[in-house]
Amino acid sequence: MRRALVGELHAFVGAWPPRHRASTGWGVPLVGVASARDPLFLELKTVASPSHLCPADLLPDARSVIAFFLPFERSTGLSNISGDMASAEWAEAYVETNELIRAVCGHMKGWLEAAGHVAAVTPPTHDFDEVTLVSAWSHRHVAFVAGLGRFGLNNMLITESGCCGRFGSFVTSLELEPDLRPEAEACLYRHDGSCHRCVTRCVGDALFTDRFDRHACYAQCLQNERVHVALGGADVCGKCLVAVPCAFVDPVARRLQR
Ligand code: B12
Ligand code: SF4
Ligand code: SF4
Numbered sequence: 001m002r003r004a005l006v007g008e009l010h011a012f013v014g015a016w017p018p019r020h021r022a023s024t025g026w027g028v029p030l031v032g033v034a035s036a037r038d039p040l041f042l043e044l045k046t047v048a049s050p051s052h053l054c055p056a057d058l059l060p061d062a063r064s065v066i067a068f069f070l071p072f073e074r075s076t077g078l079s080n081i082s083g084d085m086a087s088a089e090w091a092e093a094y095v096e097t098n099e100l101i102r103a104v105c106g107h108m109k110g111w112l113e114a115a116g117h118v119a120a121v122t123p124p125t126h127d128f129d130e131v132t133l134v135s136a137w138s139h140r141h142v143a144f145v146a147g148l149g150r151f152g153l154n155n156m157l158i159t160e161s162g163c164c165g166r167f168g169s170f171v172t173s174l175e176l177e178p179d180l181r182p183e184a185e186a187c188l189y190r191h192d193g194s195c196h197r198c199v200t201r202c203v204g205d206a207l208f209t210d211r212f213d214r215h216a217c218y219a220q221c222l223q224n225e226r227v228h229v230a231l232g233g234a235d236v237c238g239k240c241l242v243a244v245p246c247a248f249v250d251p252v253a254r255r256l257q258r
Pocket of ligand 2: 152153154155186187188189190195196197198199244245246247251
């Protein structure tokens with residue numbers, strides 16, 4: 001069943017760009033599975049926020065949580081390297097990927113229901129509290145539980161395909177074997193202190209080695225939203241995700257392979 005689910009998700013994402021005339025290109029989606037009863041979900045109330053939901057809050061009969069990562073094509077990340085403001089391609093990728101994540105979740109919910117299961121979905125973003133800037137369902141924490149990667153100094157979850165891309169997740173009554181979580185760090189700073197490039201790349205005075213000012217970051221994202229107003233709701237930046245070793249690969253795994 002897992003193979004069928006992953007195959008369905010891959011096929012849906014693969015068919016999306018031509019059908020919807022998307023400007024953005026995506027690499028092969030990564031999919032991770034967590035048990036809805038994984039004790040780490042309860043820990044998210046301490047690690048992420050006290051209001052963080054558990055899978056059963058979204059779906060009383062929750063058995064599995066599926067997280068997926070849609071990596072951007074390299075050209076999208078490369079387009080965002082120069083200058084202080086986000087590139088038009090990066091802003092458009094944000095808008096188009098949010099739309100795709102919503103569609104993937106809706107499609108997979110229907111697919112699961114047709115197979116006799118139930119599912120619950122949450123939006124890709126813009127579901128956060130405007131004052132605290134924290135969401136009650138953090139996709140990257142959920143993806144962490146589902147084994148898709150490890151957190152970097154830039155706050156991103158770094159997957160085997162790097163961190164330039166976006167996450168979605170949904171909860172289902174279908175029981176699936178959970179994935180193992182990677183044991184090794186994926187961030188070079190956390191691995192051996194050899195990198196802090198994301199901090200030097202930050203254009204919003206928001207990211208430091210010992211703290212992150214989410215309000216300063218949001219102010220920078222809102223500046224870009226004003227520049228890309230025609231796209232509607234493109235509160236982006238992402239300078240700390242590009243021209244960094246973890247943009248498109250897990251740099252620790254890459255180094256250990258050499
Ligand atoms: C609110 C929000 C914002 C706010 C607040 C920033 C923030 N860090 O949360 C603002 C608007 C500023 C923002 C900015 C950005 N965001 Co944003 N945002 C969200 C949103 C809606 C909720 C995040 C949330 O509430 N997290 C819970 C809080 C408490 O945790 P946190 O801030 O993530 O910080 C945790 C980690 O650093 C973690 N951590 C660090 N080390 C370790 C180690 C371990 C073991 C663990 C367990 C945790 C951990 O600890 C912190 C607390 O738990 C999510 C979508 C969603 N619903 O999940 C997208 C999301 C996090 N954003 C994303 C992105 C890409 C961005 C931007 C790059 C903008 C852009 N698209 O150009 C910037 C990056 C800023 C940065 N460097 O962090 C992606 C991240 C993709 C990835 N690879 O991880 C997400 C997941 C959207 C998506 N659907 O993919 N964002
Ligand atoms: S740029 Fe370097 S320090 Fe920052 S998250 Fe990536 S690997 Fe870690
Ligand atoms: S998204 Fe921009 S402002 Fe926010 S931490 Fe990264 S570089 Fe800094």
